[in-house]
Amino acid sequence: MTSPVLSDPEKTGIDRIEDPLLNKGTAFTPEERQKYRLLGLLPPHIDSLEEQVVRAYDAFSAEETDLDKHIFLRELQDENETLFYRLLLEHVAEMMPIVYTPIVGKACEEFSHIYRRARGVFVSYPDRELMDDILSHVDREIDVIVVTDGERILGLGDQGAGGMGIPIGKLSLYSLCGGIHPARTLPMLLDLGTNNAERIDDPRYIGWRHERIKGAEYDNFIEQFVEAVMKRFPNVLLQWEDFASVDAERILKKYRDRLCTFNDDIQGTAAVTSGTILAAIQSAGGKLADQRFVMLGAGSAGVGITGQLVGSIVASGKSEAEARDMFYVIDRNGLLHDGRTDLDEVLMPLAQKQANLAGWDCDTKGSISFADVVRNAKPTVLVGATGQQGAFTEAIIREMASHTERPVIFPLSNPTSHAEAIPADLLKWTDGKARIATGSPFDPVEYNGKTHVISQCNNSYIFPAMGLGILAAKANRVTDGMFTAAAEALKECSPALADPTAPLLPPLSKIRDCARHIGIAVARQAQQDGVAQTTVAEELEKRIDQTMWTPQY
Ligand SMILES: O=C([O-])CC(=O)C(=O)O
Numbered sequence: 137m138t139s140p141v142l143s144d145p146e147k148t149g150i151d152r153i154e155d156p157l158l159n160k161g162t163a164f165t166p167e168e169r170q171k172y173r174l175l176g177l178l179p180p181h182i183d184s185l186e187e188q189v190v191r192a193y194d195a196f197s198a199e200e201t202d203l204d205k206h207i208f209l210r211e212l213q214d215e216n217e218t219l220f221y222r223l224l225l226e227h228v229a230e231m232m233p234i235v236y237t238p239i240v241g242k243a244c245e246e247f248s249h250i251y252r253r254a255r256g257v258f259v260s261y262p263d264r265e266l267m268d269d270i271l272s273h274v275d276r277e278i279d280v281i282v283v284t285d286g287e288r289i290l291g292l293g294d295q296g297a298g299g300m301g302i303p304i305g306k307l308s309l310y311s312l313c314g315g316i317h318p319a320r321t322l323p324m325l326l327d328l329g330t331n332n333a334e335r336i337d338d339p340r341y342i343g344w345r346h347e348r349i350k351g352a353e354y355d356n357f358i359e360q361f362v363e364a365v366m367k368r369f370p371n372v373l374l375q376w377e378d379f380a381s382v383d384a385e386r387i388l389k390k391y392r393d394r395l396c397t398f399n400d401d402i403q404g405t406a407a408v409t410s411g412t413i414l415a416a417i418q419s420a421g422g423k424l425a426d427q428r429f430v431m432l433g434a435g436s437a438g439v440g441i442t443g444q445l446v447g448s449i450v451a452s453g454k455s456e457a458e459a460r461d462m463f464y465v466i467d468r469n470g471l472l473h474d475g476r477t478d479l480d481e482v483l484m485p486l487a488q489k490q491a492n493l494a495g496w497d498c499d500t501k502g503s504i505s506f507a508d509v510v511r512n513a514k515p516t517v518l519v520g521a522t523g524q525q526g527a528f529t530e531a532i533i534r535e536m537a538s539h540t541e542r543p544v545i546f547p548l549s550n551p552t553s554h555a556e557a558i559p560a561d562l563l564k565w566t567d568g569k570a571r572i573a574t575g576s577p578f579d580p581v582e583y584n585g586k587t588h589v590i591s592q593c594n595n596s597y598i599f600p601a602m603g604l605g606i607l608a609a610k611a612n613r614v615t616d617g618m619f620t621a622a623a624e625a626l627k628e629c630s631p632a633l634a635d636p637t638a639p640l641l642p643p644l645s646k647i648r649d650c651a652r653h654i655g656i657a658v659a660r661q662a663q664q665d666g667v668a669q670t671t672v673a674e675e676l677e678k679r680i681d682q683t684m685w686t687p688q689y
C-alpha cells in the first residue's frame with residue numbers, strides 16, 4: 137500500500153535522517169540525497185534494503201545477551217522503522233522472542249536502565265488534567281493504541297512505568313504480523329504509580345514514585361483517559377493490555393459498548409487458546425462436546441478462555457448449562473463451586489454445581505485441590521494460566537494421562553520461567569502422547585526418536601489479525617462473535633488438521649498469511665454483526681490486502 141506516513145514529507149537534512157518513519161539511512165538514492173539536502177550527511181556507498189538487512193543482522197548476531205539483542209532492535213526501530221520491520225520479517229522466528237515474549241518481560245523489568253529515546257505516550261497521574269494537551273502532541277492520525285497501566289506485566293507483576301515495553305512490543309507485532317503501518321500505531325502507558333518496592337527504590341526509575349492510585353480515583357482517571365482518546369482519535373482501536381485482572385474485567389465491561397476496544401489478555405488469549413484447543417481436538421478425531429476441561433488459574437486468561445470455549449460449545453448445539461458443566465476452574469482456593477462464598481460476580485458463573493461433585497473422592501478437606509479435580513474429573517484438556525512455575529507436577533500429569541488417550545496440555549504462563557511445566561517433561565510423563573502448546577516459545581523436543589515441534593499458543597496469532605480485520609471493515613465495536621470467528625479461522629490455519637503429527641499452529645514464518653486469513657474472517661463477522669462501516673463483502677479481501685503494509689522503501 138502507499139505509505140500513510142504523516143511525518144512531514146518535505147523534511148530535509150538531519151531532520152529526515154532522524155525521523156525513523158522517513159529515514160532510509162545508506163539506502164537514500166542519489167536523487168533523494170539531492171532533493172532532501174542529504175549530501176555529505178551519509179557515507180557515499182548506496183545500499184539496497186537487502187544489504188542493510190544483512191549488515192543489521194550481523195550486528196544483531198554480535199550482541200551477546202538476549203537483552204542486548206532487544207536493545208539493539210529497539211534502537212534500530214527508533215532509527216529506521218522500515219529496516220527494523222524488514223529485518224524482523226526475514227528472521228521472524230529468531231527475533232520475535234527478542235522483541236516480544238519472553239525477552240520483552242526482561243526489558244520491562246530493566247526499562248529504567250535501558251531507556252534510550254522517546255517512543256509512545258506516558259500519561260502520569262499528576263498530569264491527569266492535561267490529557268488533551270498530551271494527546272495533541274501526537275502529530276499523526278492513529279489507528280491502533282495499545283495501553284497498559286503496568287500492573288500485571290506478563291507473569292511478572294507490577295512493573296510501573298517500565299510496563300511501557302509491552303505496548304511497544306505488542307504494536308511491533310501489529311506491524312510485523314498484521315501489516316498495520318507503524319506510523320498509525322501508538323503505545324501508551326498510564327502511570328498511576330507502582331507498588332513494586334524495588335522499582336520505587338531504584339534511583340534510575342523513570343516513573344512516578346508513588347504507591348498505586350486505586351478505587352474511585354483510578355476509575356476517574358481511566359474515564360478521563362478514554363474521553364480524551366475518543367476526542368482526539370474518534371475511530372481508534374484501543375487495546376487494553378496487562379492490567380490487574382479485576383481492573384481489566386471492569387474496564388472492558390464499562391467501555392466495550394462505548395468505543396472500538398478489546399482486552400487482549402482476556403479476549404485475545406481466549407481466542408488463541410480456544411482456536412488451538414479446537415485444532416488439537418479435531419486433529420485427534422475427537423469432538424468438542426465430549427471433552428472435559430480443567431483450567432488452572434482464574435485470572436483474566438482463565439476466565440476469558442472458559443467463556444470463549446463455552447461460546448464455541450453452545451454454537452455446536454449444547455445449552456449453556458450443559459457447556460458450563462464441562463469446565464472445572466481452579467483458583468488459589470481450589471475448585472470454583474457454587475458452595476463457595478468467596479466468589480465474585482465474574483467467577484460465580486464459572487463455578488461447578490456441587491451436585492455434580494457428588495461421589496468425588498477428595499484428599500483435601502474444605503477446598504478441592506487441583507490433584508483432586510484431575511483425579512475425579514478426568515480432564516481431556518488442561519490449561520495453565522497461573523503464572524506459577526511447575527504447577528503441573530509429574531504426579532498430576534501422569535494421573536491425567538492415565539485417563540485419556542491424547543491429553544491436551546497447555547502451560548500458558550509466561551515468560552518462560554513461569555511456565556506450569558516444560559514441554560520435555562510433559563512428553564516424558566505422558567509417554568509422548570501429550571498435545572502441547574505453550575505461552576512462551578520453546579525449542580522442539582526429541583522424544584523416543586521423534587521430534588515434537590512445540591506451538592506457541594500466544595495472543596500474537598490473534599491481536600494483530602483482529603486489528604487488521606477491524607481496520608479493513610472499519611468496525612466501530614468489537615463483538616464476541618468477532619473473537620469466535622478469529623478462533624475458528626485460526627483453527628483452520630492449523631497444520632495438524634491435515635497431518636495429526638504436525639504442530640498445532642502454523643510456524644511463525646507463516647504468521648502474516650495466517651493473520652490475513654483471520655483478518656478476513658473477523659472483518660466478515662464485523663459486517664454480519666452490524667458493527668462495520670463497510671458493507672460490501674466482496675471488497676473485504678481487497679481491503680485487507682490494501683491495509684497490509686510491507687516494509688520496503
Ligand atoms: O504477551 C504475551 O505473550 C501474552 C500476554 O498478553 C500476557 O501474558 O500478558
Ligand SMILES: [Mg+2]
Nearest residue numbers: 290377378401
Ligand atoms: Mg498481556
